[in-house]
Amino acid sequence: MTPEINITIATMVVSHGGDLTIRTQLQECEFYYPTGYRSFVSLTRNLLTRPVQSSPVDIEYRVRLKANPALRKQSRCTSQSAMIRLSSRALVAVLAIPIVLYLVLALGFLSRSLPEPVLPVKNSPYNKHLERPNGDTSLLANATFVVLCRNSDLGDVLWSVQQMEDRFNKQFGYPWVFLNDEPFTEGFQERVSALTDATISFGTIPREHWVQPEWIDEDRAQEARRQMGMDRAHFIPYGAIFTASDRYRNMCRFNSGFFFRHDLLKPYKYYWRVEPGVRFFCDLDYDPFTFMEHNNKTYGFNIGIYEYKFTILTLWDTVKEFMRENPELIPEDNMMGFISDDAGETYNLCHFWSNFEIGDMDFWRGDAYTRFFDFLDKKGGFYYERWGDAPVHSIAASIFLRKEQTQFFSDIGYRHEPFQICPQGEDWTKRRCSCDPTVNIDKSMSCIPRWEGL
Ligand SMILES: Nc1nc2c(ncn2[C@@H]2O[C@H](COP(=O)(O)OP(=O)(O)OP(=O)(O)O)[C@@H](O)[C@H]2O)c(=O)[nH]1
């Protein structure tokens, strides 16, 4: 089958180490979307090549123009190879290179069947950034994975990324964004980058998004941490060893109100939060991001449990105060029934476990949530108690959204210690799940039946 591809050479830059990085845009590839309808897409891929052979005068490159992996099966876009020969002077005149390549392609080199290209040079430089053209309606959603972690989490990060790549992303090529309150080491970046060919970025969190804000009374916060750290009567498993620390509280506040404001996440709409050391048990043969997009979903979850009330003693009163002051933001047909058994009088402690989230960041960036988060933040409960991002996100989703805007991803076999869900029956077989289907979070501990009953 003859591929039909219009190619616009966007930019070519010479990266360090003498490698030539070529960024191309594949435009208007006709494809068939899995649900059957036709559309036109624009795709951007970063292509990295290295010289096949070089002499003082000429350098020969093999260039691979590749449609996104997700397209290969369904579309008439596929990969192409072309051979270009550039004089070394041309390398210096970077701006001339697109013209040369364009001419080469225009002369018909593209249609030749050429040998497979050399393997891409991996991850140099480490921070690659995918620019999506305006008005892009590509097959892939405007989405990314996001991982908040420390350099010391490397082993667990590799474990999570490897599973996600093998079980899902190697077919789709969604980008990864890693965030840390300290710079990632070269070693960390190199090891993680080795696991994926997708666009991958490593970012440091701005200090003002991470540290305790100045309006927090440090003496009061310190006393709260000391009390909670000493409290043997109430065992608090999440972040147990950090119960008495401000780092854990910084993390909860950052995940509640800041991750989606990070520069590296600003270009994206949808995200899938991945934590180090979690398990993805099954193959995923569809794209949950485009599922969210096409079904107008805002928030996707997988496990729902009860919060430890000693970490959020005044949270619900604060939420009620917010709702009283901002009634116009609260739709009637929201999901209050998920978080309250008495029409909002008290909080039943149910929350979606936020270590797994597939969501629309525009919801967090929007007016309602921004006002909600700011209101909570000013009350200081992230530091005077230990408000977690899970109850904060879940309460927001429940007061601002309708059930139809949320999605239970029951088919994604998943474990974060100590709970898991394992798909059943045909899903389990078809998706090659490695979990024991009889091992599932106990119904008595799960809040999902409440969501299902809404
Ligand atoms: N960069 C950075 N990441 C952190 C820090 N603390 C936690 N994280 C990350 O934030 C996420 C949540 O932290 P966890 O310690 O897993 O918190 P948890 O899931 O509530 O509690 P656990 O039961 O301990 O898993 C993980 O992705 C961590 O790697 C920190 O101080 N710095």
Ligand SMILES: [Mg+2]
């Ligand atoms: Mg965790």
